[in-house]
Amino acid sequence: MTPLFSSTGTKSHISVDRFNAILKETTPLAAYLGIRAERIEVGEAWSRITFSEAALRAGGTFSGPALMALIDVCMYAAVLGASGDDPRALTSNVAITFLRRAPARDLIARCRLLNCDSDFVVGSIIVYPEGDEADVVCTSTCTYALPPRSSEDLRA
Amino acid sequence: MTPLFSSTGTKSHISVDRFNAILKETTPLAAYLGIRAERIEVGEAWSRITFSEAALRAGGTFSGPALMALIDVCMYAAVLGASGDDPRALTSNVAITFLRRAPARDLIARCRLLNCDSDFVVGSIIVYPEGDEADVVCTSTCTYALPPRSSEDLRA
Amino acid sequence: MTPLFSSTGTKSHISVDRFNAILKETTPLAAYLGIRAERIEVGEAWSRITFSEAALRAGGTFSGPALMALIDVCMYAAVLGASGDDPRALTSNVAITFLRRAPARDLIARCRLLNCDSDFVVGSIIVYPEGDEADVVCTSTCTYALPPRSSEDLRA
Amino acid sequence: MTPLFSSTGTKSHISVDRFNAILKETTPLAAYLGIRAERIEVGEAWSRITFSEAALRAGGTFSGPALMALIDVCMYAAVLGASGDDPRALTSNVAITFLRRAPARDLIARCRLLNCDSDFVVGSIIVYPEGDEADVVCTSTCTYALPPRSSEDLRA
Numbered sequence: 001m002t003p004l005f006s007s008t009g010t011k012s013h014i015s016v017d018r019f020n021a022i023l024k025e026t027t028p029l030a031a032y033l034g035i036r037a038e039r040i041e042v043g044e045a046w047s048r049i050t051f052s053e054a055a056l057r058a059g060g061t062f063s064g065p066a067l068m069a070l071i072d073v074c075m076y077a078a079v080l081g082a083s084g085d086d087p088r089a090l091t092s093n094v095a096i097t098f099l100r101r102a103p104a105r106d107l108i109a110r111c112r113l114l115n116c117d118s119d120f121v122v123g124s125i126i127v128y129p130e131g132d133e134a135d136v137v138c139t140s141t142c143t144y145a146l147p148p149r150s151s152e153d154l155r156a
Numbered sequence: 157m158t159p160l161f162s163s164t165g166t167k168s169h170i171s172v173d174r175f176n177a178i179l180k181e182t183t184p185l186a187a188y189l190g191i192r193a194e195r196i197e198v199g200e201a202w203s204r205i206t207f208s209e210a211a212l213r214a215g216g217t218f219s220g221p222a223l224m225a226l227i228d229v230c231m232y233a234a235v236l237g238a239s240g241d242d243p244r245a246l247t248s249n250v251a252i253t254f255l256r257r258a259p260a261r262d263l264i265a266r267c268r269l270l271n272c273d274s275d276f277v278v279g280s281i282i283v284y285p286e287g288d289e290a291d292v293v294c295t296s297t298c299t300y301a302l303p304p305r306s307s308e309d310l311r312a
Numbered sequence: 313m314t315p316l317f318s319s320t321g322t323k324s325h326i327s328v329d330r331f332n333a334i335l336k337e338t339t340p341l342a343a344y345l346g347i348r349a350e351r352i353e354v355g356e357a358w359s360r361i362t363f364s365e366a367a368l369r370a371g372g373t374f375s376g377p378a379l380m381a382l383i384d385v386c387m388y389a390a391v392l393g394a395s396g397d398d399p400r401a402l403t404s405n406v407a408i409t410f411l412r413r414a415p416a417r418d419l420i421a422r423c424r425l426l427n428c429d430s431d432f433v434v435g436s437i438i439v440y441p442e443g444d445e446a447d448v449v450c451t452s453t454c455t456y457a458l459p460p461r462s463s464e465d466l467r468a
Numbered sequence: 469m470t471p472l473f474s475s476t477g478t479k480s481h482i483s484v485d486r487f488n489a490i491l492k493e494t495t496p497l498a499a500y501l502g503i504r505a506e507r508i509e510v511g512e513a514w515s516r517i518t519f520s521e522a523a524l525r526a527g528g529t530f531s532g533p534a535l536m537a538l539i540d541v542c543m544y545a546a547v548l549g550a551s552g553d554d555p556r557a558l559t560s561n562v563a564i565t566f567l568r569r570a571p572a573r574d575l576i577a578r579c580r581l582l583n584c585d586s587d588f589v590v591g592s593i594i595v596y597p598e599g600d601e602a603d604v605v606c607t608s609t610c611t612y613a614l615p616p617r618s619s620e621d622l623r624a
Contacts, residue, residue: 026214029221032188058182064228064247065185069221091220093405093455095251095563097590097609099583114604115567122565124607136582139592139609141565143405249561249611251407253434253453255427270448271411278409280451292426295436295453297409299561338526341533344500370494376540376559377497381533403532407563
């Protein structure tokens with residue numbers, strides 16, 4: 001996939017530290033699972049999940065929901081990187097295909113935004129073991145809705 | 157959706173208590189989020205998520221990953237209800253569409269299996285506030301693969 | 313799935329004949345494949361695909377794209393049934409899970425809308441052989457975006 | 469997305485001409501819509517849809533089902549390119565997200581396979597106007613099941 005946003009020399013609308021602070025404050029689940037953003041560029045973001053008991057399921061592999069949380073945080077980081085700290089962003093659609101069991105080490109999610117218009121944002125995310133981007137564990141497409149500013153109060 | 161399995165007078169392959177014991181033992185995330193199965197029949201299952209801080213995100217609503225975990229547990233309960241305690245079951249595909257913000261109370265997920273052949277199981281899941289099944293918060297279709305028994309050792 | 317719209321005594325915003333006339337005029341593919349709406353209520357619609365050579369693939373079964381077209385027409389009929397003849401409606405997301413080979417006869421798609429707010433509409437669709445609703449061939453969730461009226465000209 | 473199959477110097481299991489001959493013979497819908505494979509490598513494939521009346525919908529833009537058919541043919545070409553002319557391949561899951569209206573010219577689909585084990589194949593597909601790969605019209609993830617050879621007769 002070709003990212004639609006050139007990242008060279010373009011500053012993200014949110015820093016990794018600021019994003020992780022928001023995440024820590026608002027989403028205790030991320031801390032519980034050991035998930036944080038690693039890098040945020042305009043149109044692209046990376047997040048990490050630590051290999052730890054909390055994120056596993058039967059058989060000692062990452063659970064489906066832990067991978068879904070990793071994907072959701074990565075998409076959210078990319079959305080805030082493109083649009084700034086906009087509390088209106090709402091997940092509207094998530095599709096995940098699991099390809100293989102994750103190995104017993106940290107995983108990285110990489111999100112590339114495919115568009116970013118005023119109504120919604122679509123991102124393509126892959127999850128892979130740290131250091132091995134070709135060994136894709138799962139792939140996902142997420143859509144975030146950005147409600148019109150006028151309807152913000154109705155939703156929030 | 158018409159469930160494919162008549163539940164009247166047919167005993168599920170796993171009891172709710174047995175399922176919740178397995179869940180507690182193997183998936184700490186479910187306990188952290190306050191998720192448990194409520195009822196398991198052949199071809200159908202219900203799970204619940206407690207309204208609690210751990211499951212929320214910014215704005216005090218259920219987070220996307222918490223809803224995804226609720227859906228995954230419900231599907232897993234339905235799969236084990238139909239096939240028995242089969243450790244080979246693996247999530248292969250999840251698609252979730254979010255319709256509206258969840259209200260500030262417990263949510264119920266209801267899964268109906270649409271098929272159950274030897275290779276894979278497809279379930280249709282809706283999530284709604286307790287007591288109000290028509291007010292769907294999100295809808296999902298999940299596919300679990302049931303690998304051939306001969307390849308079990310390769311995967312486990 | 314519980315439909316969110318009571319259909320008893322509520323008149324659809326578009327008649328089946330009017331819908332099929334629009335379809336014939338604007339979408340030659342539907343006529344080629346033998347697809348038409350059968351019934352439209354508020355929040356619910358049914359469409360049919362005729363078993364014919366044009367819709368088949370290798371092995372003499374319905375092709376994936378023919379089933380996708382059937383689903384799309386059914387969703388479109390339900391959307392126009394709920395909102396009237398609104399040319400702004402645009403497909404934004406389609407997810408289809410195929411459960412089994414379709415038998416060699418006409419198929420019916422049934423769409424139930426799960427919500428219908430001002431921004432987007434979500435429908436749940438099943439496809440089954442005529443006369444056998446429990447023998448689901450494929451299941452789908454579709455989202456149609458309804459762009460704000462003010463941006464209509466930009467899109468059309 | 470990084471393709472998992474190096475294409476340099478590796479011969480596809482099927483030629484473009486052979487694939488298009490099979491397509492023509494078995495799937496009349498593809499010819500009707502002006503869809504054909506353009507290039508097939510191991511783990512990757514490209515298909516094209518001609519801008520023509522048959523593929524359009526209201527407003528003179530490509531219809532959803534025409535884009536779905538383009539995606540399905542592209543995935544099928546990639547699957548046969550990786551596995552050879554295997555009639556067992558069956559679509560099991562398709563998810564498509566539409567990003568923007570397609571312009572009034574030919575479109576190209578590009579599929580990259582993300583895995584190819586003995587049970588199923590997952591592909592990631594983008595559709596874009598010819599000559600402008602960054603202007604993604606829609607993105608899709610498809611899963612094809614490859615049933616075990618022993619169950620072939622039951623399905624065919």
